[in-house]
Amino acid sequence: MTTTSASNAGFAHGRALRPSSKVLPEHARGHNRSLVLQTLYRSGRRSRADIARETGLTRVTVSALVADLIADGLVVELGQREETRPGKPATLLDLDRSAFVIVGLDLSEHSTFSGALLDLDGTISARAEVALAGSTGEAAVEKVVALAQQLVDQATVPILGIGVGSPGVVDLGGVVLSAPNLGWNGMPLQSILNARFGVPVLVANDANAAVLAEHSFGGADSDAMLIKIGHGVGAGLLLGGTPLFGSRFAAGEIGHVVVGTDGGAVCACGKRGCLETWLSIPNLIERLEEEGDAARTAVLREAGERLGIALAPVVGALDLSEVILAGPTELLDGPLAAATVETLRNRTMAEFHGSVTLRMTTLGQDIVLRGAAVMVLSGQLGVS
Amino acid sequence: MTTTSASNAGFAHGRALRPSSKVLPEHARGHNRSLVLQTLYRSGRRSRADIARETGLTRVTVSALVADLIADGLVVELGQREETRPGKPATLLDLDRSAFVIVGLDLSEHSTFSGALLDLDGTISARAEVALAGSTGEAAVEKVVALAQQLVDQATVPILGIGVGSPGVVDLGGVVLSAPNLGWNGMPLQSILNARFGVPVLVANDANAAVLAEHSFGGADSDAMLIKIGHGVGAGLLLGGTPLFGSRFAAGEIGHVVVGTDGGAVCACGKRGCLETWLSIPNLIERLEEEGDAARTAVLREAGERLGIALAPVVGALDLSEVILAGPTELLDGPLAAATVETLRNRTMAEFHGSVTLRMTTLGQDIVLRGAAVMVLSGQLGVS
DNA sequence: TTTGTTAGTAAAGCTTACGAACAAACACCT
DNA sequence: AGGTGTTTGTTCGTAAGCTTTACTAACAAA
Structure with missing residues (x-):
């Protein structure tokens, strides 16, 4: 049953069965393969028989799939289980969590592109940064390529893929349709990086990447919204x-949804009272400086209230159970968050949405690049 | 290849492959079967070869699947294609659209349960109603059963299933977790009807059913939100x-999300300024009577503005392209709808959401029961 | 030593889809 | 009229995938 799969191939599946597309046995196989991988990913050190019980597949089928995965270098045998119990001792398996690395890039900061090398567990083994120095357009793309190259050069094992969290609007093919700050309009970043490095590349919006990270590493549940507050305000939704x-x-x-019915400051976009006018970090800092230290709490509370006002209809309509904030802790985690959750509860139906929770992310500065890594994990291995 | 499938069985599949569950070849087969059915459903009169080209399956496979479907009585041969062209003339196929009927029930009206018998195209062949007469709890369930029985008795061909659009919160197993007006709390309506009639039953929230109907029959696209305005205010989301x-x-x-930052009327739920206080039909009528004819437009415009204020964050967060209103045309379709769309556009980013459209449903009073029928179609045949 | 249990493998069989090849039926060209 | 090419739908054989059944290996308990 040794599948003699050519070198590194075998898990470069297309993924993402579109709903209305034929399904071949081979696709089913890919699905089951991911299922085995996922079982090992979530908590390793299981035997083939354990996996069979957990997935509902037979031991025979699991053995075949595991043989494939071992041949591809994704899974390793760890030796026999210590635990003493009747019957033949089990051979424990685990993902070879150091067999591959993932390159994760975060393009969402204002003046810096940052990136890291992550293993399959999300552990960061190397970091790199490039200063943006005002670059836009092609020059900014060159910065991205340079950053990726720096990380690729540091890798000592094969690279599973490159994940990128970019600001702006990004389509499913990794084309950045619009990122005003970087001067990108229809920039095919995914193709560019793929052509340059010859490995799978996944590009998505930074907040979308962030909410994935929070789901995989931060314990967020399956219906969550992450609000990313920085130079602008954006959100990532997981449903x-x-x-x-x-x-x-x-x-x-x-960021440019108008909040409330009582005016507000004029926004760069021309409207009055956009969420960003209250909540973006530059605006927040400006207001804090204007009003002075005495009014600090009041300013933060008002920003939080505005966020709550904007989120209430969304939480209600989507029946979200969890809202997560990402951004500078010293500003967000205090009166602002408290006011947001209060407002949210006062404005939604307790019976349905009363238990909505709001918290800061636990992943700090690395949230976007970790999310970018999750995109690769999920795209290449079907694991998350 | 005649599958000699026992009478009516063969398409009573479980459906709904949960994402993390094994996939057997048999499941793949079911998927491809639905794919063939779906191509015929959307526009019939195709040959096997046509279907093969459209789905990407081979003619051989399509022939086998079609043979199954003919054996199950779902597909019929129509004879040879008239059109003259080279090659062997094609045998045209179509869904046997009158081979089955669907029972659709609408429990969302205030004082009446209504239902209909629909064929696979959604054409209504019979109707029935029962007066609710203030029934709640078990008594209300009896009314539902009686209504369904009335329709079942009128059916002259096998019944594909029963679809029900119920007010309140309904879980995926068709248990009505909470429907205050009907006094239902954890009412297992789906099981009850299934046990009673022995056919597949699907129960869902009325607004969810409505948005499905609008998608299948009303031309709504795949990302839409339907606002159902009646005794209460609810929404159905399609993403x-x-x-x-x-x-x-x-x-x-x-319905009980607070709108705006300037107070509003006290709601039955205890809060002030809920969407329902502005928009529910009883409240709207009351206000129209209070303010008199001269203020009619102003009252309707204000209600529309409130709706726009509540929807703006949702449209922005979800990037919806279409919002649909369902309810009494004489109140909704005019100043109210106009004010809603204006408000929506003023409060969202034109660049992203400028082309959001808002319109009335085209399905009138039957929207919920048609949606209930769509649920059956999609659940039993994988068609929609 | 016997009994019963668990892990993993091997062989055979079923299902599903595919490709090759073919006959039937037709249009079009000479 | 007859040949040529095209299209349809079927038959036959094959490849892939999972299951069932049956087996061996390895262990604990009595």
């Missing part, structure tokens, strides 16, 4: 474990 | 063609 992209790939773009 | 249920099955329950 039933699947990221939401929207009809024009602009889901989560809530 | 990527899939209905959204939410973490507690309460998605779309937006």
Whole structure:
């Protein structure tokens, strides 16, 4: 049954069966393969028989799939189980978590592109940064390529793929349709990187990447919304474990939604009272400086209230159970978050949405690049 | 290859492959079977070869699947294609659209349960109603059973299934978790009807059913939100063609979300300024009577503005392309709808969401029961 | 030593889809 | 009229995938 699969191939599946597309036995096989992988990924050190019981597949089938995975270098045998019990001792298996690395890039910061090398567990083994120095357009793409190259050069094992969290609107093919700060309009970043490095590349919106990270590493449940507050305000939505992209790939773009019915500051976009005018970090800092230290709490509370006002209809309509904030802790985690959750509860139906929780991310600065890594994991291995 | 499938069986599949569950060849077969059915459903009168080209399956496979479907009585041969062209003339096929009927029930009206018998195209061949007469709890269930029985008795061909659109919160197993007006709390309506009639039954929230109907019969696209305005206010969401249920099955329950930052009337739920206080039909009528004819437009416009204020964050966050209103045309289709769309556009980012459209449903009073029928179609045949 | 249990493998069989090849039926060209 | 090419739908054989059945290996308990 040794499948003699050519070198590194075998898990470069297309993935993503579109709903209305034929299903061949081979696709079913790929699915079951991912299922085995996923079982090992979530908690390793299981025997073939354990996996069979857990997945519902037979031991025979699991053995065949595991043989494939071992041949591909993704799974290793760890030796026999210590535990003493009747019957033949089990051979424990685990993902070879150091067999591959993932390159994760975060393009969402204002003046820096940062990246890291992550193993399959999400452990970071190397980091790199490039200063943006005001680059836009092609020059900014060159910075991305340079950053990726720096990380690729540091890898000592094969690279599973490159994941990128980019600001702006990104379509499903990894084309950045619009990222004003970087001067990108229809920039095919995914193709460019793929052509350059010859490995699978996945590009998505930064907030979408972030919510994936929070789901995989931060314990967020399957219906969650992550609000990313920085130079702008954006959101990533996870519904039933699947990221939401929207009809024009602009889901989560809530920075320029008007909040409340009582005016507000004029926004760069021309409207008055956009969420960003209250909540973006530059605006927040400006207001804090204007009003002075005495009014600090009041300013933060008001920003939090505005966020709550904007989120209430969304939480209600989507029946979200969890809202997560990402951004500078010193500003967000305090009166602002408290006011947001209060407002949210006062404005939604307790019976349905009373138990909505709001918390800060636990992943700190690395949230986007970890999310980018999750995209690769899920795209290449069907694991998340 | 005649499958000699026992009488009516053969398409009573479980459906709904959960993402993390094994896939057997048999499941793949079911998928491909649905694929063939779906191509015929959308526009019939195709040959086996046509279907093969369209689905990507081979003619051989399509022939086998079609033989199954003919044996099950779902597909019929129509004879040879008239059109004259080279090659052996094709044998045209179509769904046997009158081979089965679907029972669709609408429990969302205030004082009446209504239902209909629909064929696979959604054409209504019989109707029935029962007066609710204030029934709640078990008594209300009896009314539902009586209504279904009335329709079942009128059917002259086998019944594909019963679909029900119920108010309130309904879980995926068709248990009505909470429907205050009917006094239902954890009422297992789906099991009850299934036990009673021995055919597949699907129960879902009325607004969810409605948005499915609008998608299948009303031309709504795959990312749409339907606002159902009646005694209460609720919404049904379709994202990527899939209905959204939410973490507690309460998605779309937006009637008691507070709108705006300037107070409003006190609601039955205790809060002030809920969407329902502005928009529910009883409240709207009351206000129209209070303010008199001269203020009619102003009252309707204000209600529309409130709806727009509540929807803006949702449209922004989800990047919806289409919002649909269902309810009394004489109140909704005019100043109210106009004000809603204006408000929506003023409060969202034109670049992303500018082309959001808002319109009335084209399905009138039958929207919920048609949606209930779509649920059966999609659940039993994988067609929609 | 016997009994019963568990792990993993091997062989055979079923299902499903595919490709090759073919006959039937037709249009079109000479 | 007859040949040529095209299209349809079927038959036959094959490849892939999972299951069932049956087996061996390895262990604990009595």
